[in-house]
Amino acid sequence: xxxxxxxxxxxxxxxxxxxxxxxxxxxxxxxxxxxxxxxxxxxxxxxxxxxxxxxxxxxxxxxxxxxxxxxxxxxxxxxxxxxxxxxxxxxxxxxxxxxxxxxxxxxxxxxxxxxxxxxxxxxxxxxxxxxxxxxxxxxxxxxxxxxxxxxxxxxxxxxxxxxxxxxxxxxxxxxxxxxxxxxxxxxxxxxxxxxxxxxxxxxxxxxxxxxxxxxxxxxxxxxxxxxxxxxxxxxxxxxxxxxxxxxxxxxxxxxxxxxxxxxxxxxxxxxxxxxxxxxxxxxxxx
Amino acid sequence: xxxxxxxxxxxxxxxxxxxxxxxxxxxxxxxxxxxxxxxxxxxxxxxxxxxxxxxxxxxxxxxxxxxxxxxxxxxxxxxxxxxxxxxxxxxxxxxxxxxxxxxxxxxxxxxxxxxxxxxxxxxxxxxxxxxxxxxxxxxxxxxxxxxxxxxxxxxxxxxxxxxxxxxxxxxxxxxxxxxxxxxxxxxxxxxxxxxxxxxxxxxxxxxxxxxxxxxxxxxxxxxxxxxxxxxxxxxxxxxxxxxxxxxxxxxxxxxxxxxxxxxxxxxxxxxxxxxxxxxxxxxxxxxxxxxxxxxxxxxxxxxxxxxxxxxxxxxxxxxxxxxxxxxxxxxxxxxxxxxxxxxxxxxxxxxxxxxxxxxxxxxxxxxxxxxxxxxxxxxxxxxxxxxxxxxxxxxxxxxxxxxxxxxxxxxxxxxxxxxxxxxxxxxxxxxx
Ligand code: HEM
Numbered sequence: 043x044x045x046x047x048x049x050x051x052x053x054x055x056x057x058x059x060x061x062x063x064x065x066x067x068x069x070x071x072x073x074x075x076x077x078x079x080x081x082x083x084x085x086x087x088x089x090x091x092x093x094x095x096x097x098x099x100x101x102x103x104x105x106x107x108x109x110x111x112x113x114x115x116x117x118x119x120x121x122x123x124x125x126x127x128x129x130x131x132x133x134x135x136x137x138x139x140x141x142x143x144x145x146x147x148x149x150x151x152x153x154x155x156x157x158x159x160x161x162x163x164x165x166x167x168x169x170x171x172x173x174x175x176x177x178x179x180x181x182x183x184x185x186x187x188x189x190x191x192x193x194x195x196x197x198x199x200x201x202x203x204x205x206x207x208x209x210x211x212x213x214x215x216x217x218x219x220x221x222x223x224x225x226x227x228x229x230x231x232x233x234x235x236x237x238x239x240x241x242x243x244x245x246x247x248x249x250x251x252x253x254x255x256x257x258x259x260x261x262x263x264x265x266x267x268x269x270x271x272x273x274x275x276x277x278x279x280x281x282x283x284x285x286x287x288x289x290x291x292x293x294x295x296x297x298x299x300x301x302x303x304x305x306x307x308x309x310x311x312x313x314x315x316x317x318x319x320x321x322x323x324x325x326x327x328x
Numbered sequence: 329x330x331x332x333x334x335x336x337x338x339x340x341x342x343x344x345x346x347x348x349x350x351x352x353x354x355x356x357x358x359x360x361x362x363x364x365x366x367x368x369x370x371x372x373x374x375x376x377x378x379x380x381x382x383x384x385x386x387x388x389x390x391x392x393x394x395x396x397x398x399x400x401x402x403x404x405x406x407x408x409x410x411x412x413x414x415x416x417x418x419x420x421x422x423x424x425x426x427x428x429x430x431x432x433x434x435x436x437x438x439x440x441x442x443x444x445x446x447x448x449x450x451x452x453x454x455x456x457x458x459x460x461x462x463x464x465x466x467x468x469x470x471x472x473x474x475x476x477x478x479x480x481x482x483x484x485x486x487x488x489x490x491x492x493x494x495x496x497x498x499x500x501x502x503x504x505x506x507x508x509x510x511x512x513x514x515x516x517x518x519x520x521x522x523x524x525x526x527x528x529x530x531x532x533x534x535x536x537x538x539x540x541x542x543x544x545x546x547x548x549x550x551x552x553x554x555x556x557x558x559x560x561x562x563x564x565x566x567x568x569x570x571x572x573x574x575x576x577x578x579x580x581x582x583x584x585x586x587x588x589x590x591x592x593x594x595x596x597x598x599x600x601x602x603x604x605x606x607x608x609x610x611x612x613x614x615x616x617x618x619x620x621x622x623x624x625x626x627x628x629x630x631x632x633x634x635x636x637x638x639x640x641x642x643x644x645x646x647x648x649x650x651x652x653x654x655x656x657x658x659x660x661x662x663x664x665x666x667x668x669x670x671x672x673x674x675x676x677x678x679x680x681x682x683x684x685x686x687x688x689x690x691x692x693x694x695x696x697x698x699x700x701x702x703x704x705x706x707x708x709x710x711x712x713x714x715x716x717x718x719x720x721x722x723x724x725x726x727x728x729x730x731x732x733x734x735x736x737x738x739x740x741x742x743x744x745x746x747x748x749x750x751x752x753x754x755x756x757x758x759x760x
Binding site: 093121126187190191194195196197202208209212214216217250290292293296297298300301302304305308309311312315316318319322323326327328 | 367368369406409412413419420423564568569572573575576579580582583586587589590591592593594595599600602603612690739740742743
């Protein structure tokens with residue numbers, strides 16, 4: 043049976059590799075690509091990767107600053123409440139002050155009027171546009187997507203056999219890798235003969251086409267950091283990607299911490315049950 | 329086997345009192361303590377217990393999720409996110425439930441392949457097998473409807489595509505689809521009825537599981553030799569032997585389950601389902617959950633018309649046929665020998681079938697273009713040839729290996745006969 047199995051496995055691998063090769067060759071015309079993204083994102087190193095990953099609070103604070111000063115003029119983040127920013131290392135008062143920077147629509151009051159008030163920690167980040175149609179109208183027909191889950195809502199396909207190795211390397215950072223690649227991927231010149239539709243911008247890392255409606259949103263020196271971190275496009279992109287991962291998965295640290303305890307328990311328990319099993323079956327040939 | 333006499337003897341007064349009125353303790357004792365199981369069961373036989381515990385896990389996490397979930401199109405997505413962000417341990421519940429569905433299917437596929445390998449469907453276990461196929465069908469319906477509940481892009485478009493299959497049938501197709509949807513397109517009525525059914529079906533599964541286990545306890549389990557139990561030395565009592573072995577396998581399975589929950593919770597899902605459903609934006613590739621991919625591949629493999637049957641109906645019939653055929657397996661296999669262990673050719677074709685199913689799964693995740701289509705057609709062909717040609721024909725022409733006379737003989741031959749003291753075979757009863 044072992045020989046049959048190995049035979050089959052080799053056969054299966056052989057077939058898949060040939061087909062994979064055939065397909066790779068199919069992607070030919072540089073000017074008219076049919077599969078996106080044109081370039082796969084690079085795998086960056088993230089503090090929150092791996093079984094013991096944790097968020098780097100300084101980085102999240104910088105990412106929040108980038109979001110507030112740059113991205114938030116176009117992108118909403120409706121599911122994130124100010125109160126949760128305490129997880130980034132801010133004190134209650136700092137969060138209160140931060141929320142108060144925003145004007146929030148509320149009401150109706152007793153007179154039936156809508157009114158505007160200062161934000162409080164239980165409010166959510168307000169959206170830059172009143173609705174999706176308005177957002178699309180102001181951005182050349184493409185509404186900037188909401189940011190609450192963007193880091194989990196984008197993942198470039200890894201392909202065979204990488205997707206199998208990913209299980210063992212615990213690769214779960216496709217989202218931030220993608221955002222980082224997209225933000226730093228603007229300054230390429232499109233290949234000769236490629237037509238870029240009016241009002242869109244070439245970016246070989248964009249997952250859904252050769253160009254997107256978002257112009258290069260951020261560049262070197264645009265946001266001031268007060269912790270001495272480099273004020274470069276690459277650093278901004280890293281920080282905002284990490285921040286967006288936190289926004290999408292705020293309980294990541296608790297998840298991995300709990301996971302470790304559960305795994306240790308299960309492995310020890312499995313060992314004990316195995317010993318019992320051996321003992322019980324010791325005198326029975328089976 | 330359990331049709332035989334009960335060995336339960338109530339010892340205390342209370343037990344006697346209950347036993348005379350509602351012999352539930354007797355039922356439990358006879359089914360899970362004294363119940364004799366073949367002594368040579370391997371770990372492939374532990375997946376029944378694993379499936380049971382996964383069903384319980386899905387129901388427990390599901391009931392709590394339902395306390396926080398809102399089945400209205402305008403609320404569903406955000407209510408799931410509220411569970412993920414604000415409900416205490418909500419992320420754990422939701423990841424357990426979503427990954428639990430995947431693990432449930434991992435277990436059921438191993439369980440089904442185990443059945444195919446050891447010939448578990450053969451007389452007298454035909455009804456046991458059919459009940460299993462019904463459970464599998466109900467699981468598919470439950471998982472499909474569950475996947476619609478978070479109301480992401482794949483929820484919406486998956487529901488649109490899958491309910492669209494029914495329109496392939498002439499005359500009855502459209503009414504069936506409208507009944508499923510509660511309208512002409514996937515919308516609020518669809519979400520509401522899917523939630524209702526998603527809550528209901530797991531309990532129907534639990535009901536069929538009871539019948540499945542009942543049928544099992546009438547015929548007894550098969551075993552790797554495929555030879556029926558002949559004497560007392562062939563079996564050991566369920567407790568402690570099977571309980572501890574099943575228990576060990578369950579803990580190992582939980583390690584796998586926990587690995588996904590805590591380290592790769594979104595690996596088995598689709599990123600598009602984190603985008604709220606939008607009826608105006610079709611995703612680039614609509615792909616079902618991984619456990620449906622082989623069937624999806626077969627559906628799309630039919631790209632040609634066959635006489636009056638157009639390719640769409642052909643695809644749908646092929647897909648439904650691929651599951652319906654499982655009901656006929658007990659009568660398609662003509663072999664007198666039950667277990668693949670003694671059938672060298674069947675063993676080969678069986679493993680090819682496993683590889684074929686995995687290949688189909690991978691093809692289901694590829695776009696239906698180019699070489700993929702041809703590969704899917706070949707793989708679909710083998711799927712059906714395995715059941716419709718190989719199973720019936722092989723049983724007639726294959727020369728099986730020599731069968732041992734009994735389970736005990738097989739077991740003792742394996743552990744080099746004399747090495748086992750004669751008394752050992754009797755030990756189980758004195759211990760039980
Ligand atoms: C046979 C057992 C079951 C299976 C296979 C199953 C499967 C699923 C699946 C695949 C999802 C989508 C998960 C996601 O991607 O988010 C889901 C969601 C859900 N299920 Fe179940 N389920 C089962 C039992 C139940 C039961 C018994 C209940 C309630 C009593 C329930 C309540 C829910 C709720 C409220 C959701 C939506 C929340 C969410 O998406 O996480 N499930 N189910």
